[in-house]
Amino acid sequence: xxxxxxxxxxxxxxxxxxxxxxxxxxxxxxxxxxxxxxxxxxxxxxxxxxxxxxxxxxxxxxxxxxxxxxxxxxxxxxxxxxxxxxxxxxxxxxxxxxxxxxxxxxxxxxxxxxxxxxxxxxxxxxxxxxxxxxxxxxxxxxxxxxxxxxxxxxxxxxxxxxxxxxxxxxxxxxxxxxxxxxxxxxxxxxxxxxxxxxxxxxxxxxx
Amino acid sequence: xxxxxxxxxxxxxxxxxxxxxxxxxxxxxxxxxxxxxxxxxxxxxxxxxxxxxxxxxxxxxxxxxxxxxxxxxxxxxxxxxxxxxxxxxxxxxxxxxxxxxxxxxxxxxxxxxxxxxxxxxxxxxxxxxxxxxxxxxxxxxxxxxxxxxxxxxxxxxxxxxxxxxxxxxxxxxxxxxxxxxx
Numbered sequence: 001x002x003x004x005x006x007x008x009x010x011x012x013x014x015x016x017x018x019x020x021x022x023x024x025x026x027x028x029x030x031x032x033x034x035x036x037x038x039x040x041x042x043x044x045x046x047x048x049x050x051x052x053x054x055x056x057x058x059x060x061x062x063x064x065x066x067x068x069x070x071x072x073x074x075x076x077x078x079x080x081x082x083x084x085x086x087x088x089x090x091x092x093x094x095x096x097x098x099x100x101x102x103x104x105x106x107x108x109x110x111x112x113x114x115x116x117x118x119x120x121x122x123x124x125x126x127x128x129x130x131x132x133x134x135x136x137x138x139x140x141x142x143x144x145x146x147x148x149x150x151x152x153x154x155x156x157x158x159x160x161x162x163x164x165x166x167x168x169x170x171x172x173x174x175x176x177x178x179x180x181x182x183x184x185x186x187x188x189x190x191x192x193x194x195x196x197x198x199x200x201x202x203x204x205x206x207x
Numbered sequence: 208x209x210x211x212x213x214x215x216x217x218x219x220x221x222x223x224x225x226x227x228x229x230x231x232x233x234x235x236x237x238x239x240x241x242x243x244x245x246x247x248x249x250x251x252x253x254x255x256x257x258x259x260x261x262x263x264x265x266x267x268x269x270x271x272x273x274x275x276x277x278x279x280x281x282x283x284x285x286x287x288x289x290x291x292x293x294x295x296x297x298x299x300x301x302x303x304x305x306x307x308x309x310x311x312x313x314x315x316x317x318x319x320x321x322x323x324x325x326x327x328x329x330x331x332x333x334x335x336x337x338x339x340x341x342x343x344x345x346x347x348x349x350x351x352x353x354x355x356x357x358x359x360x361x362x363x364x365x366x367x368x369x370x371x372x373x374x375x376x377x378x379x380x381x382x383x384x385x386x387x388x389x
Contacts, residue, residue, distance in 0.1 A: 037371030038298060056294035056328075059246040062230060069226040077218060093211040100215040148377040 007183055012086030012098070012176035018169040019079035019105055022162055023048060023072065031163035032116060034130065036138065037153045045116070046162060047071035047108050071108055078104040082173065089183045102177045106170040112163075131157045266290065268367075271333060274360065276385040281345070283318060284337040285362070285382060291326040293370075299324045301368035302336055309359040309380065313348050316340035318362075340385075349387065357384040 030044035042053030048071050051060045060068075078101040085097035116132060123130045127141040135156040145151060234241050268287035275284040283306065291297040303319035318338035326332045348358055362379040 039295070040293075040370050040372060054246060055292070057246055059244050061242055061244055062234060063241045066226040066230040070223055073222040073226070077222060081215070096211045096215060100219070150375045151372060152375075153372045 007090055009086040009089040009176050009179055009183060011172050011179045012082050012089065012102075015102070015105075015169055015172035015176050016079045016082035016086055018165060018172060019075055019082060022105075022165045022169050023075040023079065025165065026075075026162045027072075029160050029162050031112060031166065032132070032157065032159050034155065034157045036155045040153075045112075047112050048075065074104050074108065077101070078173075082176070086176065089180060095180070098177060098180055102173040105166060105173050109166050109170050112166075130155065133158055266292075268334065270382060273383040274385060276340075278386070278388045281316070281340045281342050282337065283316065283340050283385070284335050285318060287334045287336065288331060289326065289334055290331040291328060294328050296328060297326045297370045299326065299334065299367065299369050301366060302334060304336065304362040304365040304379070306338070306340060307361050307363050308348055309361050310352065311348070313344055313351075314341075314363075315344045315348070315358070315360065345387075355387065357386050359384050 026046045026048035028049075029046075030049065031046035032043075033045070034043040035041070039053065040055060044051050044053070046068075048068055050064045050068055051058055081097050082101040085094050085101065088094055089098075120130050120132060128138055129136050130138070135154060137152050138155040139150065139152040142150075230241065231238075268289040271286040271288045275286075276282070285304075287302075289299070299320065300323045301320070303317065305317055306315045307313060308315060316338055318336045320334065320336055324332065324334055345358070349355070360382050362382055363377065365374075365376040365379055367374045
């Protein structure tokens with residue numbers, strides 16, 4: 001009877017589960033939210049579901065919707081493949097599964113942050129200050145409005161729970177990749193040592 | 208395990224190419240629609256493709272009638288008409304301005320709303336902005352302009368906080384005339 005436990009990549013298992021949790025939560029809660037005025041303009045941004053609120057009307061941009069769909073499929077595939085890998089990390093095909101899945105949450109995260117930074121930088125060139133976190137007063141540049149008139153609004157941005165969960169998922173995926181090297185070092189003769197006769201001295205096993 | 212590798216590579220390609228190809232096919236006759244949704248179009252153009260106004264259109268508050276002025280107390284009320292075009296309630300938290308005479312730009316006083324005003328979706332509301340004018344300034348104006356029976360006023364430094372948006376206007380002319388006691 002084999003008493004040795006089945007090897008599992010626990011980092012990978014956690015990463016797979018959290019990746020799927022991030023996916024589900026992100027459908028309802030944005031990673032980053034921007035609000036202008038009393039919800040007059042609202043941006044709910046996440047790789048999974050990005051939409052805009054303009055004067056009370058909700059809409060999305062078709063191209064962004066397609067990119068969101070790509071992210072949904074990526075997260076789903078990544079999470080499921082990572083789970084399959086984690087439960088069978090020593091199989092011959094496991095390395096392929098790990099390589100397929102461990103980088104994707106990190107890539108999605110980096111792409112999302114890069115996109116936000118690009119928006120902030122572009123807005124800065126137009127003379128508008130958009131806070132990634134916290135509040136600021138946004139003043140419309142004078143070239144956009146008639147003289148003698150100025151328009152400003154309180155603008156606030158904040159990262160939400162799924163964003164931080166995505167960071168955890170990405171970190172766990174990396175940890176799973178690192179831990180995989182240790183799994184590769186597990187001696188395949190381990191079951192045999194467990195079936196040694198009881199009268200065999202322990203020193204002979206360890207030595 | 209090349210089969211696993213090939214399968215995962217195909218999966219990656221399908222995940223990326225599938226949605227983009229599908230979207231390109233759906234919007235093949237309207238590629239601009241990929242990045243410009245109808246809501247943005249109607250916001251820019253005012254009307255949508257079937258000719259109906261689909262996005263709310265903000266209009267600046269309109270003056271209603273003549274300013275109400277009580278020469279005995281110096282109380283002045285200027286009324287504005289504002290329509291909330293949104294689907295949610297709008298709050299006017301602040302509305303204030305300096306009252307000036309159009310002739311000579313003499314500062315006559317300050318008017319403001321007493322408390323925030325909530326306007327329901329689609330509702331038009333009259334906003335009364337009031338204050339007490341400086342009697343000395345009125346007397347000074349009368350002394351400088353003998354024989355006039357009214358003061359044409361304008362508003363300066365009008366500040367409004369509508370739904371969290373702060374609007375500042377340097378000058379609003381032709382607000383009306385204050386009738387002076389004969």
